[in-house]
Every structure is written in structure tokens, then in C-alpha cells.
Amino acid sequence: MSIRNPKQALYEQFAIVAKALGHPLRLEMIEHLAQGARSVEALAAKLGQPVANISQHLQALRRAGIVSAERDGKFVHYALADESVLDAFASVRAVAERHVAEVDRIVRGYFDARDQMLPVSRDELQALMRDGLVTLIDVRPPDEFALGHVPGAINVPLSEIKVWSVGAAADREVVAYCRGPWCVMSFEAVSALRSLGHSARRLEDGMPEWKAAGLPVEMAA
Amino acid sequence: MSIRNPKQALYEQFAIVAKALGHPLRLEMIEHLAQGARSVEALAAKLGQPVANISQHLQALRRAGIVSAERDGKFVHYALADESVLDAFASVRAVAERHVAEVDRIVRGYFDARDQMLPVSRDELQALMRDGLVTLIDVRPPDEFALGHVPGAINVPLSEIKVWSVGAAADREVVAYCRGPWCVMSFEAVSALRSLGHSARRLEDGMPEWKAAGLPVEMAA
DNA sequence: TCGTCATTCAATGAAATGATTGAATGACAG
DNA sequence: CTGTCATTCAATCATTTCATTGAATGACGA
The missing domain is CATH 1.10.10.10 (Winged helix-like DNA-binding domain superfamily/Winged helix DNA-binding domain)
Structure with a gap:
């Protein structure tokens, strides 16, 4: 030293x-x-x-x-x-995503057919929400939802996806998000919804990034 | 694992x-x-x-x-x-600069009166160069200078600062840069020039950042 | 083919990091 | 003041990282 x-x-x-x-x-x-x-x-x-x-x-x-x-x-x-701090995390992640072959392997192996899960960008989501074209679900646990979520989002924890989907309109696209770009919950939510016959996509990243981008955040009542 | x-x-x-x-x-x-x-x-x-x-x-x-x-x-x-990679480095550095008290202490202790060395931004430097108001010196070793430098810069390695300053116009401001924002060489160059009666400032960061910003780079002939 | 030279590998020991356990601290409620 | 509870500290051991040394690899030139 x-x-x-x-x-x-x-x-x-x-x-x-x-x-x-x-x-x-x-x-x-x-x-x-x-x-x-x-x-x-x-x-x-x-x-x-x-x-x-x-x-x-x-x-x-x-x-x-x-x-x-x-x-x-x-x-x-x-x-x-x-x-x-989120910037630093994101830029470290970017280096890994671009240059570490292992990351690609993991993504291909686990996040199945990620290419088919074409994520929705924040801008696109805002447009879709404005036009009332999609249902936005926040698949994080209720406590995290309560601390801040995207305005208009419904809290549907991963464990309740199946129950929720029964009552949801089958012809309406669902967009799911959770903690961040590699949070598995939204991947699983989309996967589950699709196997139940719904049209579903992920938001490209999660709540912290939404907030960091300066977009409005809604708190629990 | x-x-x-x-x-x-x-x-x-x-x-x-x-x-x-x-x-x-x-x-x-x-x-x-x-x-x-x-x-x-x-x-x-x-x-x-x-x-x-x-x-x-x-x-x-x-x-x-x-x-x-x-x-x-x-x-x-x-x-x-x-x-x-430079993004990742920069964002890690940003976290340290903002939150680690020790960084502040080191800066104060070694880079004396850093506040007085008000750095020149890239934009400002471009304006000053366009108007021919300053002399820009690159204080890195010649081999690094040869691999790419800011157009119009003169290579004055740190060891030759004193000799060079004798022939330089004393009434013309000098801007110095080197490898990056915390590269000591430009700090020392500015310090040396000032003690020799010149008006001198640092560029806020160095060559890699200049290049990464998409600004033109000149190579040795 | 052989020697040379840049680089990498392998082996060693010293130092730092990480997980676990149980004890210590510090704040609150009664 | 005392007990309770969240957090931190201290001690231990296993694992990993780091620097150093000397030997191996791999490409070039004679």
C-alpha cells in the first residue's frame, strides 16, 4: 500500500x-x-x-x-x-456482452430464443401505452412495486402469472418488466404468457433504468 | 463455480x-x-x-x-x-470521484490547487484553436504522439518543457494534454509553465477521450 | 535445422478475499 | 436499567489472487 x-x-x-x-x-x-x-x-x-x-x-x-x-x-x-452506480454497472455489463463469449453462450442456453423475445424499448412502450394498445405488467414482488413503478403498470408477481392470465384479454399484447435487463422474471413471465396463448414481450430493461432515464414513476397509494 | x-x-x-x-x-x-x-x-x-x-x-x-x-x-x-472499455473505466472513475473521500484527499494533496488549474473543455479548446488564441502542447512521449494527436498540437515531452518554454511566446496561453484526465504529466507541465511565467491550463482529459468523442486525430507524417 | 527472441506457462510462496460462526455494539421498548 | 433486536465486529479456515522465477512454446532468420 x-x-x-x-x-x-x-x-x-x-x-x-x-x-x-x-x-x-x-x-x-x-x-x-x-x-x-x-x-x-x-x-x-x-x-x-x-x-x-x-x-x-x-x-x-x-x-x-x-x-x-x-x-x-x-x-x-x-x-x-x-x-x-447504475452507469458503472451498465458499462461493465456492456463490455461483457460485447466481448465475453461465455455471456453469449449463457444467453443462448438459458434465455431461450431471446431473439424471438424482441424487447420493447422505453420509447416504444410509451407510445404503445399512450395509444392504449398494450397491458403493462410489473412482475416484481409487491414490495418492490410499491416503492415505484411505471405509471399504468399492474403488479403481477411471477407466481401469479397463470392465474392472472386467465382473466386477461387474450387478444391484447402484454409487456412485462422487472428489475433490469437481465432480470429473469420478465423472461419467464413472457415465456409463460406465450405458452398460455398470449402475445407478450419484454421491456428492454427494468425499473431502475426507467427511473434513471428521468421518466415518471408512480408510487403505491 | x-x-x-x-x-x-x-x-x-x-x-x-x-x-x-x-x-x-x-x-x-x-x-x-x-x-x-x-x-x-x-x-x-x-x-x-x-x-x-x-x-x-x-x-x-x-x-x-x-x-x-x-x-x-x-x-x-x-x-x-x-x-x-473507456466508458467502463470512466464510469468507475466517476463513482470514485463522487463518493470516495480518499480521492478528494489525494487530489488536494498532490495535484496542488487543482481548482486553480481550471481545465479547458474539448469544446472550448476547439474554439480557442479555431481562433488561433492558444498553443496546444501534447506532453506525452514521442511514440505516443506519433500514434495519434490532436490536430495542431506540438509534441513537447515533459522532460523538454523548460527548454521549449524559453523559445515560446510568453504572452500566449498554452494548453497541455496527455493520456487522460488523471495523467500527471499535464498537471506537471502546467505547473512548470506557470512557474516560468507562462499562462497555462490543462485540457480536461486526454487523447483517448478526444478520439472516443469522434474528434479528428492527426498521425505523425 | 538451429539459434534467437517475444511471449506464455507452471510452480512457488506471500497476501488478500470470502464464508461462517459467535460475540460485541448500539438503539429502542418496557 | 434491562431485555430485545438489527447490525457490526472478530476470528477462523478455505480459496483466490499476485509477483517472481525459471522453463516451455512458437515464430522468425541464418
């Missing part, structure tokens, strides 16, 4: 930030925190991880300036420091 | 990219590669590191899709995979 010159010292700091992003669990934590602030316990529950482990990773994220902590009584609520 | 679900598998890939950025030496390697393609040996020489070490770090960067390798006879030339 010998600081020899200012550039190396700075690069060491930059490396701390990148290193903090360099762990799959921490990336997943960021995805969840992008939906809204969470306590350590809540986050641990979402991710199915021991509290102490999550706490430690949160410290790493905090040292890197990626999340901010705010004490509220017994709880400490962690949130993303700001939108620049 | 058990792949449980596609999201985790993807996040593991994203983490590989971030982890590859998570080392100061690799960041410095990226800065140098952003000036142009380099062989392992050349890069090792620039950084004053053993060749084998650089080679290993290059492998890590290659696995992450950050650099591409091209064999040319005995040499393997490494280059950045594309501009998205």
Missing part, C-alpha cells in the same frame, strides 16, 4: 471501486438496492444469504462509495449512492 | 469484467493501451514491470474481453477491445 505517486494512489482508489463490483453477489445486491433502499436484514432475506455475510459485502460497497447508509432507529437502510 | 441459474451465471461473467478492472496496475495498462496498441514487452517497459507479470495481467484482461490480441510475427500486439 505504499503510495509512490499520485497517479498510483488514485488508481488504487479506482481499483477499489471496480473490485467492489467484482463479485456476483455484490452485483446482485446492487440490482436489489436499485429497486429501493433496504435494511441489511431485508436484503439478506431477498438474496437468501446470512445477514453477517451481506453486512460485510455492504461494507465493501460502502468503502467504494457505491452505497450509502442511513440509520433509522434499529435499522440501517442502504441505498445506491446515486445513478452513476 | 456451480451454475445455479442463468442470472447468477451472467453476474459471474459481469464480475469477471469488473474484477479485471479491479487492480491498479491493470488500470494503468488500460490507460497505456488507450494510447495505441502495444506489445507485451513495450507495455512492460512503459510500466517498469517484469514482462511475465504484464503478460499475466494481459491474460486476465483478455479473459474479461477488455483487450484483444493480435499476433504479428514474433510480437503479440494488445489493444483495447473497443471504446466501451
Whole structure:
């Protein structure tokens, strides 16, 4: 840790930030925190991880300036420091998507026929909604929906897709979104709806990106 | 390494990219590669590191899709995979600049009175150059200058600043740039010129950013 | 074919990171 | 003041990363 010159010292700091992003669990934590602030316990529950482990990773994220902590009584609520964190996540993701062959392999293997799931862009969705042509569903859990969702969206958690689809008009296209571009829930929702005879597509990305783009967000009543 | 679900598998890939950025030496390697393609040996020489070490770090960067390798006879030339790498670097840097207190401390301590070194933006520089109001100097080593520089710039390596300044008009403002926003050379150049009685400022960032912005680049004759 | 040279690989040990456990801290309610 | 509960800290061990060394690979030129 010998600081020899200012550039190396700075690069060491930059490396701390990148290193903090360099762990799959921490990336997943960021995805969840992008939906809204969470306590350590809540986050641990979402991710199915021991509290102490999550706490430690949160410290790493905090040292890197990626999340901010705010004490509220017994709880400490962690949130993303700001939108620049999503930028960093997105640009790391972009590098991987463009150049890491393994990413392509995974996408082909798991997200079946992704090409056929041609995603809807934000602009396109706004036009479709304005003209009342589609039903927009938010497939995230109710608590995340409550913290902010696209205006006009209906909350249909993944587990209730089948039940919901029965009552939905079969001739109306459905657009689904969830936490972000690689959140599996919207993929599965679209897949399920299609197998039930509905016309369905995904939004190209999720709630945090919608919000970061400065588009209106609706809160639960 | 058990792949449980596609999201985790993807996040593991994203983490590989971030982890590859998570080392100061690799960041410095990226800065140098952003000036142009380099062989392992050349890069090792620039950084004053053993060749084998650089080679290993290059492998890590290659696995992450950050650099591409091209064999040319005995040499393997490494280059950045594309501009998205600079985006990722820049956004990681942005997070650090905004939220890591240590960065601020280093900047204040070493880059003395950085506020007084009000940097020139690219747009401003273009206007100043168009009107012939400033002398633009590129303080990088000649080999990097030869691989591409801002049109109209004069190559004045840091070591020759004092000699050069003697013959330069003292009443004409000088703008200096080098490898990037935190490259120390332009800071030192400005500092040296000012102490010699010249009016001098830095360009806000360096050559790679200039090029990435789609602005014209001049090559050595 | 042989020697040379750039690069990569393999092996070693030192250091950092990650997960787990249980104990410590700090704030609130009674 | 005491008990409870969310969070953090400390200690441990397994795993990974890092730098260094020296040997292997692979392409070129004689």
C-alpha cells in the first residue's frame, strides 16, 4: 500500500471501486438496492444469504462509495449512492456482452430464443401505452412495486402469472418488466404468457433504468 | 463455480469484467493501451514491470474481453477491445470521484490547487484553436504522439518543457494534454509553465477521450 | 535445422478475499 | 436499567489472487 505517486494512489482508489463490483453477489445486491433502499436484514432475506455475510459485502460497497447508509432507529437502510452506480454497472455489463463469449453462450442456453423475445424499448412502450394498445405488467414482488413503478403498470408477481392470465384479454399484447435487463422474471413471465396463448414481450430493461432515464414513476397509494 | 441459474451465471461473467478492472496496475495498462496498441514487452517497459507479470495481467484482461490480441510475427500486439472499455473505466472513475473521500484527499494533496488549474473543455479548446488564441502542447512521449494527436498540437515531452518554454511566446496561453484526465504529466507541465511565467491550463482529459468523442486525430507524417 | 527472441506457462510462496460462526455494539421498548 | 433486536465486529479456515522465477512454446532468420 505504499503510495509512490499520485497517479498510483488514485488508481488504487479506482481499483477499489471496480473490485467492489467484482463479485456476483455484490452485483446482485446492487440490482436489489436499485429497486429501493433496504435494511441489511431485508436484503439478506431477498438474496437468501446470512445477514453477517451481506453486512460485510455492504461494507465493501460502502468503502467504494457505491452505497450509502442511513440509520433509522434499529435499522440501517442502504441505498445506491446515486445513478452513476447504475452507469458503472451498465458499462461493465456492456463490455461483457460485447466481448465475453461465455455471456453469449449463457444467453443462448438459458434465455431461450431471446431473439424471438424482441424487447420493447422505453420509447416504444410509451407510445404503445399512450395509444392504449398494450397491458403493462410489473412482475416484481409487491414490495418492490410499491416503492415505484411505471405509471399504468399492474403488479403481477411471477407466481401469479397463470392465474392472472386467465382473466386477461387474450387478444391484447402484454409487456412485462422487472428489475433490469437481465432480470429473469420478465423472461419467464413472457415465456409463460406465450405458452398460455398470449402475445407478450419484454421491456428492454427494468425499473431502475426507467427511473434513471428521468421518466415518471408512480408510487403505491 | 456451480451454475445455479442463468442470472447468477451472467453476474459471474459481469464480475469477471469488473474484477479485471479491479487492480491498479491493470488500470494503468488500460490507460497505456488507450494510447495505441502495444506489445507485451513495450507495455512492460512503459510500466517498469517484469514482462511475465504484464503478460499475466494481459491474460486476465483478455479473459474479461477488455483487450484483444493480435499476433504479428514474433510480437503479440494488445489493444483495447473497443471504446466501451473507456466508458467502463470512466464510469468507475466517476463513482470514485463522487463518493470516495480518499480521492478528494489525494487530489488536494498532490495535484496542488487543482481548482486553480481550471481545465479547458474539448469544446472550448476547439474554439480557442479555431481562433488561433492558444498553443496546444501534447506532453506525452514521442511514440505516443506519433500514434495519434490532436490536430495542431506540438509534441513537447515533459522532460523538454523548460527548454521549449524559453523559445515560446510568453504572452500566449498554452494548453497541455496527455493520456487522460488523471495523467500527471499535464498537471506537471502546467505547473512548470506557470512557474516560468507562462499562462497555462490543462485540457480536461486526454487523447483517448478526444478520439472516443469522434474528434479528428492527426498521425505523425 | 538451429539459434534467437517475444511471449506464455507452471510452480512457488506471500497476501488478500470470502464464508461462517459467535460475540460485541448500539438503539429502542418496557 | 434491562431485555430485545438489527447490525457490526472478530476470528477462523478455505480459496483466490499476485509477483517472481525459471522453463516451455512458437515464430522468425541464418
